Amino acid sequence: MTQSSTTQHSVIRYITRVIITLGIIAALFFFLPRVEDILILFLISLLLYSLLVPLVNNLESKGIPRAFSIIIVFLIGFLIAGMALQFIIPPIIKEAKSLQETITQQGPEKVFQNISDFIESRFPMLDTQMVADKLGGYLSATLSKGVGLVLGFVSAFTSLLVILFMTFFFLKDQRTIKKNLIGMVPNRFFEMSLVMVYRIENQLGSYIRGVLIDGLFVAILSSIGLYLIGLPFFYFVGIIAGLTNMIPYMGPLIGATVAIIVALMSNPESLMIIVYIAAVFAIVQLIDNVVITPVVVSNAVDLHPLVVMLVVLVGGSLLGVTGLIFAIPLTSIAKVIVEELVKGLKSYRIV
Amino acid sequence: MSSDSIWSNIFNSRRGESKASIAIRSVPIFEQLSNKEIAAVEKLVHTRTYEANESIFSEKDPGGGMYIVMEGSVTILKNQGGTHEKTLATLEHGDFFGEIALLDESPRTATAVSVEDSKILGFYRTDLYELVERRPKLAIKIIVNLARVVSERLRHSNTQSHELREQLASYETEQSKDESSE
Numbered sequence: 001m002t003q004s005s006t007t008q009h010s011v012i013r014y015i016t017r018v019i020i021t022l023g024i025i026a027a028l029f030f031f032l033p034r035v036e037d038i039l040i041l042f043l044i045s046l047l048l049y050s051l052l053v054p055l056v057n058n059l060e061s062k063g064i065p066r067a068f069s070i071i072i073v074f075l076i077g078f079l080i081a082g083m084a085l086q087f088i089i090p091p092i093i094k095e096a097k098s099l100q101e102t103i104t105q106q107g108p109e110k111v112f113q114n115i116s117d118f119i120e121s122r123f124p125m126l127d128t129q130m131v132a133d134k135l136g137g138y139l140s141a142t143l144s145k146g147v148g149l150v151l152g153f154v155s156a157f158t159s160l161l162v163i164l165f166m167t168f169f170f171l172k173d174q175r176t177i178k179k180n181l182i183g184m185v186p187n188r189f190f191e192m193s194l195v196m197v198y199r200i201e202n203q204l205g206s207y208i209r210g211v212l213i214d215g216l217f218v219a220i221l222s223s224i225g226l227y228l229i230g231l232p233f234f235y236f237v238g239i240i241a242g243l244t245n246m247i248p249y250m251g252p253l254i255g256a257t258v259a260i261i262v263a264l265m266s267n268p269e270s271l272m273i274i275v276y277i278a279a280v281f282a283i284v285q286l287i288d289n290v291v292i293t294p295v296v297v298s299n300a301v302d303l304h305p306l307v308v309m310l311v312v313l314v315g316g317s318l319l320g321v322t323g324l325i326f327a328i329p330l331t332s333i334a335k336v337i338v339e340e341l342v343k344g345l346k347s348y349r350i351v
Numbered sequence: 352m353s354s355d356s357i358w359s360n361i362f363n364s365r366r367g368e369s370k371a372s373i374a375i376r377s378v379p380i381f382e383q384l385s386n387k388e389i390a391a392v393e394k395l396v397h398t399r400t401y402e403a404n405e406s407i408f409s410e411k412d413p414g415g416g417m418y419i420v421m422e423g424s425v426t427i428l429k430n431q432g433g434t435h436e437k438t439l440a441t442l443e444h445g446d447f448f449g450e451i452a453l454l455d456e457s458p459r460t461a462t463a464v465s466v467e468d469s470k471i472l473g474f475y476r477t478d479l480y481e482l483v484e485r486r487p488k489l490a491i492k493i494i495v496n497l498a499r500v501v502s503e504r505l506r507h508s509n510t511q512s513h514e515l516r517e518q519l520a521s522y523e524t525e526q527s528k529d530e531s532s533e
Binding site: 057175188198 | 394413
């Protein structure tokens with residue numbers, strides 16, 4: 001066999017594999033909304049893996065066997081989670097339940113009615129009724145689902161077990177999993193794939209860790225700020241603010257909107273609290289952008305505002321609240337993969 | 352002799368040792384590693400199968416790592432301009448090549464092609480980085496061995512370059528003598 005025919009053969013094999021992979025991805029997109037829960041568990045396990053792998057590697061480098069290193073990290077995690085359960089989780093569950101009850105009893109329609117009355121009294125030319133009805137209906141469904149989802153997560157013991165199980169095996173067998181997957185790549189692209197996977201893993205690892213740490217800081221700062229202004233359910237809104245912080249530009253606005261809705265639900269008369277909430281979110285964003293983000297989040301995954309908007313809309317329509325939160329991290333992951341792929345293919349003179 | 356084979360079996364062969372670990376042990380970069388450490392490297396390396404005439408890597412490609420020939424043979428070719436290629440070496444079982452790529456991504460200086468159907472072990476820079484992170488003591492041993500191999504090559508190149516310079520100087524002296532006598 002000549003070298004050119006061998007290369008041709010390997011290219012055909014590679015193209016076939018690419019087509020199969022694209023087919024699988026297309027099928028995934030089709031089944032995605034149907035397997036949302038499993039996908040969420042898988043994504044959480046991957047996030048936990050990214051967060052914990054440097055700690056496990058660090059312990060292993062001290063001579064502790066990997067399985068024991070993972071168990072030690074898990075035990076420390078359980079300890080922290082235990083403390084959280086003791087001091088933080090009960091009020092959050094109480095707040096979330098109470099919030100869910102408020103949503104069910106009152107409904108955002110009523111809240112929007114209050115807001116529209118307020119606007120109409122000042123701007124009589126605006127037809128706010130229609131907007132309030134539509135927004136209220138949409139948010140009622142989304143918020144109930146969102147709160148239900150959080151409650152579901154907290155209470156679902158089996159989900160927790162599945163996450164722990166998956167995270168443990170990702171941490172323990174990551175090398176074997178990676179080696180077997182890369183082993184399928186044809187010889188022609190093997191070296192390139194190894195280098196690319198390493199770079200992608202490194203960039204994504206630091207990005208995911210950065211985003212999670214950033215989200216945690218924002219959640220804590222927002223909770224403190226909202227507690228200081230006397231907002232009820234400040235824990236819950238703080239967590240939402242931390243989660244939505246993953247969405248650039250729109251995230252803080254979504255967080256602030258949730259806070260305003262919560263404030264108006266509990267006390268529709270006091271519209272002054274909106275100003276305080278805006279001030280809290282502005283201060284938190286200032287601290288986040290000036291102090292936290294530059295230190296913990298990598299700049300490698302900057303996205304154009306238009307891309308952010310489109311991706312969030314698509315994520316939201318595909319997977320609802322989950323899609324809204326995970327759209328940006330997933331797009332950032334895709335961006336890093338595509339950029340590294342193009343860089344690798346160019347350096348190996350394949351394209 | 353049968354008695355020889357018995358003694359050699361007792362002292363020389365490592366029972367239960369795989370072909371891959373024997374090949375790894377034969378490479379100077381993995382010298383002085385314990386059985387456990389060799390097993391750790393074996394878990395890390397990638398066994399690749401190449402058909403006859405299949406390229407392993409091409410000249411000017413970014414370097415990704417080193418290779419150890421386990422079965423079959425490999426030729427190392429250097430482009431001499433156009434389509435003309437000069438064979439630099441033919442490598443067989445236990446030979447290794449491409450080790451400089453463990454240090455950086457600089458372009459390959461030659462092309463490696465499998466002569467026949469071959470089984471080759473690949474140890475890549477990313478694997479070494481992973482060892483640095485997870486088993487730094489083992490990584491240091493490998494890096495020190497690698498430094499020794501590279502410094503030996505450098506010493507050899509220096510001697511060759513020194514000899515060539517001396518030859519060139521004596522050639523120039525002879526030429527100038529010839530010119531003055533004319």
